[in-house]
Amino acid sequence: MTLTLTMISVSLLMTFILRDTAESIRSKIDITIYFRNDAIKDEQIQQLAEKIKQVNGVIAVDFIDKSEALAIFKRLPINDNIKSPIDEKNNPLPRSVLVDTQNPDDIQAVVNNIDSIDSNDYICSECVSYDQNKEKVDKVISATQFVQLIGIGLSVFFGVIAIFNVYNIIKITITARSDEIEIMRVVGASNMFVRGPFIVEGILYGLIGTIFTTSFLLLMAKLSFGGGSTTNSSGFSISNLLGIDIYTYLVTHIWQLVAVQFLAGSVLGVVVSLISIRKFLKS
Amino acid sequence: MNEVLKIGSSPSVKPPVDQVKKPPLIDFQNVSKQYPRKVALKDVDLKISEGEFVCLVGQSGAGKTTIIKLLTKLEKPSRGKIYVANRSLSDLRSGEVPLYRRKIGVVFQDFKLLPQKTVWENIAFALEVCAFSDKEINRRTEKVLELVNLIKRKDNYPNELSGGERQRCAIARALVHSPKILIADEPTGNLDPINAWEIIDLLYRINQRGTTVILATHNKQIVDRIQKRVILMKAGQIVSDQAGGKYVI
Numbered sequence: 001m002t003l004t005l006t007m008i009s010v011s012l013l014m015t016f017i018l019r020d021t022a023e024s025i026r027s028k029i030d031i032t033i034y035f036r037n038d039a040i041k042d043e044q045i046q047q048l049a050e051k052i053k054q055v056n057g058v059i060a061v062d063f064i065d066k067s068e069a070l071a072i073f074k075r076l077p078i079n080d081n082i083k084s085p086i087d088e089k090n091n092p093l094p095r096s097v098l099v100d101t102q103n104p105d106d107i108q109a110v111v112n113n114i115d116s117i118d119s120n121d122y123i124c125s126e127c128v129s130y131d132q133n134k135e136k137v138d139k140v141i142s143a144t145q146f147v148q149l150i151g152i153g154l155s156v157f158f159g160v161i162a163i164f165n166v167y168n169i170i171k172i173t174i175t176a177r178s179d180e181i182e183i184m185r186v187v188g189a190s191n192m193f194v195r196g197p198f199i200v201e202g203i204l205y206g207l208i209g210t211i212f213t214t215s216f217l218l219l220m221a222k223l224s225f226g227g228g229s230t231t232n233s234s235g236f237s238i239s240n241l242l243g244i245d246i247y248t249y250l251v252t253h254i255w256q257l258v259a260v261q262f263l264a265g266s267v268l269g270v271v272v273s274l275i276s277i278r279k280f281l282k283s
Numbered sequence: 284m285n286e287v288l289k290i291g292s293s294p295s296v297k298p299p300v301d302q303v304k305k306p307p308l309i310d311f312q313n314v315s316k317q318y319p320r321k322v323a324l325k326d327v328d329l330k331i332s333e334g335e336f337v338c339l340v341g342q343s344g345a346g347k348t349t350i351i352k353l354l355t356k357l358e359k360p361s362r363g364k365i366y367v368a369n370r371s372l373s374d375l376r377s378g379e380v381p382l383y384r385r386k387i388g389v390v391f392q393d394f395k396l397l398p399q400k401t402v403w404e405n406i407a408f409a410l411e412v413c414a415f416s417d418k419e420i421n422r423r424t425e426k427v428l429e430l431v432n433l434i435k436r437k438d439n440y441p442n443e444l445s446g447g448e449r450q451r452c453a454i455a456r457a458l459v460h461s462p463k464i465l466i467a468d469e470p471t472g473n474l475d476p477i478n479a480w481e482i483i484d485l486l487y488r489i490n491q492r493g494t495t496v497i498l499a500t501h502n503k504q505i506v507d508r509i510q511k512r513v514i515l516m517k518a519g520q521i522v523s524d525q526a527g528g529k530y531v532i
């Protein structure tokens with residue numbers, strides 16, 4: 001049971017992490033239009049921004065003027081020697097419009113709207129490399145689906161093993177209590193009354209399995225990924241590699257995971273109990 | 284519960300009764316039971332009236348236990364119909380079967396008492412599974428323990444009882460629902476003669492109170508002595524059926 005629930009949990013976690021990663025990559029694909037010609041008026045840019053906002057699939061459009069661009073530049077983690085020559089008086093940073101789209105596919109429609117401005121006056125980041133990004137996103141998505149498939153496969157495989165295990169355990173219990181079941185039936189207990197204790201037993205298996213699995217996963221995640229403590233002398237850690245703190249992810253999603261484990265474990269336990277007791281209740 | 288078995292409430296206190304004049308309480312009509320490798324019952328016709336005391340005799344494998352299993356609906360007949368109180372058992376819905384069983388008390392040769400429960404708990408258990416109230420459980424359990432003379436042993440566990448006491452406890456459990464029919468399957472099989480007679484006497488008294496008693500046994504001495512209706516079975520068939528009869532081997 002614990003093994004099955006662990007497999008279900010790990011595959012769920014991996015799926016969620018990869019899905020979130022894919023989503024975050026998708027959301028990071030946005031367009032920034034830099035206006036290198038300072039002759040273009042702010043109003044003109046704002047009008048363009050308004051126009052882009054109307055495009056289907058556009059979530060947000062931000063106009064970043066020169067002073068805001070400077071503020072952003074000052075916050076960048078780069079050497080002060082590079083930052084210092086640029087200030088309010090001497091600000092070569094271009095104004096920009098940041099467009100966030102719901103889906104990378106919507107970018108093309110946004111690009112079509114910029115045609116009203118002379119192509120020499122702006123630089124559009126991501127407009128050109130969109131196809132390349134799309135390819136990356138697709139790779140992550142297909143990796144998610146692959147992991148999901150493997151996860152489902154392993155869960156089913158261990159699920160079948162767990163069914164046999166729980167079936168055997170419950171069958172032993174039922175056989176040991178067959179006299180009691182027979183007496184219950186003879187004195188007129190309803191089938192539901194006879195099944196009751198075994199259903200509860202099945203739920204308990206689910207509960208115990210959930211406790212073990214959750215403790216095991218938390219312990220493993222803490223030891224493997226927790227707080228970067230495993231970073232070795234070369235500065236390498238798996239969490240860094242994936243760009244996600246798996247332990248934190250696990251802790252924040254623990255109740256969802258417990259709910260899924262308990263539900264899966266209980267359903268498994270109850271179904272197996274009902275199957276095991278079926279032949280004792282045939283009349 | 285009474286909808287399941289509408290059995291007349293007036294007890295007959297004069298066993299044996301004339302089975303021809305009274306409508307049968309139990310009616311086997313051409314019943315056969317076939318197991319994969321064995322014919323357990325073959326074309327059995329049997330009528331038992333309310334209040335009767337019937338001895339079902341025959342060698343092991345003659346079909347006595349099969350009749351009991353069919354009557355308690357632990358088995359289904361392969362052919363034929365079984366009526367109890369004019370209701371065909373095959374027509375009982377699955378939800379009605381437990382209610383039907385509450386109208387039948389069964390006593391086994393090996394007692395089938397729960398070893399981890401006391402005498403009181405074993406009997407009360409039969410009522411608990413049927414969701415009786417605590418008050419009713421206490422009332423009925425005490426009453427039936429007095430009937431079988433086990434009230435002083437109520438806190439003892441089955442392994443602390445003699446064979447006769449265990450069987451009396453099992454009878455008490457079978458009686459606690461106030462069943463219309465009491466089936467005793469070899470109840471004296473594991474008992475010494477004195478205890479065996481105690482049990483037969485108890486069954487006789489229960490019958491006197493109006494309960495139909497079916498006693499499956501191969502104890503010739505008992506059958507001959509009590510002089511009740513004797514149904515002799517052989518190889519799944521009834522070979523003789525005599526009121527006040529004897530066990531003829």
